[in-house]
Amino acid sequence: MAQNPYVHLGWNPVPGQPGEVEKLRTQLVNSASALQTAYQKIDKLLGESSFWEGDAAVGFREALDGDLPKYMKDAHKSLTLAAGHLGSWHGGLTGRRELAHKYDVEAGDHKGDLKTANARHDTAKQDPDLKLAGQTFQEGPELESAEARLNAANTRLSDAVTAVNNAQGALEDVLRKARELEGTHEAEARDLAKKLKDATNDLAPEEPGWLSKALSWIGDNLTNILSVLAAVAGLLALLCTGPFGIAFLLAASALSVATMASRLSDPKVMASLKDGFSKGEFDADFWENSVGLVGDLVGAVPGIGAVSRGVNGAVKSTRYASEAVSAGQFLGRFADDAVTAANRIATAGSYNPVGKWVAQAAGGNQALKVGMDYVSPVAGVLSSGYGLAAENIDALDGDGGKNSATGVDAARAGLFDGPAAGSVFRATVAALQ
Incomplete structure (x- = not known):
């Protein structure tokens, strides 16, 4: 199983290998080109064989004529369309992978911020000045000092809570964006599958029907x-x-x-x-x-x-x-x-x-x-x-x-x-x- 490249997100929202897609697209383009060349040669041979007569000539034309040239021409068109769709998918996949990488970096930053904020919050909760609440002090400097220290401790705790909430919210926001990207990616994949299937309609020979x-x-x-x-x-x-x-x-x-x-x-x-x-x-x-x-x-x-x-x-x-x-x-x-x-x-x-x-x-x-x-x-x-x-x-x-x-x-x-x-x-x- 391939390792998840988006370790901070925790999952791969845009599965796919652009290199493999490009390799397949190149193979389809080459196959389409070969079919076109073969079709052109057959078409040329059929034209030239009109000057050839006899049983051998008839057998030659029957072997090459009929549905074969049509299937080759249609298959060339089908493969060309499929290669074009794969090219578009390759570009979209590359862009979505770059965006997923950006989200992964942001998720890593926010996780670091959240870790720091949690540590700050833990320290703020342990501040001994918070224990001044409920204690009794004499009027005067002693009471004023205790109140100032308690207020400062509460402020630090409140700030720590705010920092935790902000870091958690930022992390959840980038994870939400990653999930939306995953949904877009899946929709694009389904659209590609439909386009690849449609590329063969009325072009390349279809499988036999139930009657056949x-x-x-x-x-x-x-x-x-x-x-x-x-x-x-x-x-x-x-x-x-x-x-x-x-x-x-x-x-x-x-x-x-x-x-x-x-x-x-x-x-x-x-x-x-x-x-x-x-x-x-x-x-x-x-x-x-x-x-x-x-x-x-x-x-x-x-x-x-x-x-x-x-x-x-x-x-x-x-x-x-x-x-x-x-x-x-x-x-x-x-x-x-x-x-x-x-x-x-x-x-x-x-x-x-x-x-x-x-x-x-x-x-x-x-x-x-x-x-x-x-x-x-x-x-x-x-x-x-x-x-x-x-x-x-x-x-x-x-x-x-x-x-x-x-x-x-x-x-x-x-x-x-x-x-x-x-x-x-x-x-x-x-x-x-």
Whole structure:
């Protein structure tokens, strides 16, 4: 912590280092000058490149043209304004520091005067002549002498009190001036901060707004977001009945396909899979990505099966129709068959064969079967939600949590979703033959 240079005031009413302010101002001026030079050179190059043709010339102009020159020009203006404001602040800071030094010297003088006055007051209070008050003296010279000595002692005490009050008042007055100077300094500092902020308005590029940040976050977490949506849609498909259940079933499959596509388009995922198969690097990332792709695939099977059977039914109706079938009729038959197939797939008996087996092993306990129907969808929502949270919360981003989530997803695929997908696949193949 910097030592207080105003020891008599007791605090620093004008914090700040003029030398550092001037150094920063010089850096801003130099940066602004460099930006101006760079902008002028780019502008000159763009003008001269008009005589240069071909793909290389086009690429050169595209690289330099656009927002870059504008940003450089605006940033130069922004830095120049900021440097000017810092220059004004430097001058004001220097003047206020000189005034604070003057107040500090005065405070030192007044403290010295107060110390002297207090000592004088202490001496005056101890004057033995003050004890003459209340004593009895004979009329004549003895009484007159005692009265004169008592009056003189009282006068000295009164003068000492006046000197103490005057010194204390002078000290308080200079301290008040120092506090007012501190208030002025703080107000000037706030004004400088506002001016520096305003210097960047509509000049230097601003930070992305909330919409840009939100879209950027979605882009960075797209795979995990799609995985969560697919898992939630799968759970809603089980909870809802009728058209809503069918809609969520198809939505869950479509989202699984989208999740798979997003996962496969990620270079990191592909690199992890490639290293696993080519170099034997079967690390946590490899198993996480592999199990994720398997989960996406089995999650897509119900919807693919329903669509395949819908297409098959529409094609057969067209093939065996006695007259030409319109596009509307074809789509209508496709929709009917696809919805019918999706409705059948959504029934617990065919969609979760493991639950049926467990219920049969427990003596046909239907309550247990219903509970088993929810095991995989609920676990899918939890594991996908954890994956999204782990990507954004450092405390959750560890191999232990990832390995646990991967284990849960692998168990789901092996015990529940895999057999269910196999059942749907076999039924679809049979229907297509």
